[in-house]
Amino acid sequence: MTTGERESSIKRFLRRIAASDAELEAEDLQRGSAESGCTPARSCGRGQLVTVTGRLRTVVYTPRTNLPTLEADLFDGTDVVTLVWLGRRHIAGIEPGRMLTVRGRVAMRDDRKVIYNPYYELETPR
Template identity: 70%
Template structure:
């Protein structure tokens, strides 16, 4: 993470890409809300994460439809999965939210099934 302070810090910020600056802002927001960085989340752990939804996809499955959203906090991605849902008001790409639940792994990716969540006001 790029830190403010001193000439060296200012030079790093000037040389940073827009994606790096966005990741830094997301990480600061997650820390300010008391959430754990997604990169530190471990399987089986009850975690609170905060970030921006990158993608939201409805997956129609024969047995159980699912709504999946990738939450990016600037350090890693946690996929939020709502089982039996086709749509949830406010769950859309670009929306910022905090989510809480037990971390699982699916195909070596961090997942929270049926998370408790709180939407941040739209910007």
Template identity: 75%
Template sequence: MASEPDDTRAAAKGAAESRPNGLRRMLRRFTASEAEIEAEELQRDVARHGCQPAREAERGQLVSVTGRLRTVVYTPRTTVPTLEADLYDGSDVVTLVWLGRRQIAGIEPGRALTARGRVALRDDRKVIYNPYYELEAAP
């Protein structure tokens, strides 16, 4: 009988280890910050869309990235106006730059989109100039 509690503990431990990942994910949601949860969801979207994670994008590479726009800023310049938007995919940020544009319908903070273009570096930041893009349905 003295060994019964040890057997019970071992059985409980074995059952806990064999539980599906769903319980582990649920427990993670309780302990993770909102930013961590958002990053995980965005990274799942990257895989679902068949895109490349932004952290893996390198200068000169033609990429497809997907994520959510964090900021959208119109930057008046002396030579050509630009519209710049930071796209976050849960791993890194890629700045999308449209030259000669003051605004684009649907390009607004919080909007999900997929962009395609060649990666450049500007001030050690990843940039795609005049990307092809597809807006996701508004939430």
């Protein structure tokens, strides 16, 4: 191991010791997203057909007079994409903390990235 590699290894070690749990989780999610070949959420733009993988932060049923919706925030370590299933009150397996890979077209709603009725795959826990 060269001196430069050793210094780099020490810096990574010290960074991991000093980092918060949220920072470490974000790094792990980013690494997993990159390994799977998915699009980072921060790179998603309006109209793009994307595949994003991450962890569900929140899942909320929103009763509306015309059309109920199930909404979930998917975090991949770089940004959040809101997933909206129209006409759904509950979907088995869609719960906070669950790992998920979704595909769909990105829309913007109130300056937030949204995918309506995404195709999804529940990931098995690591």
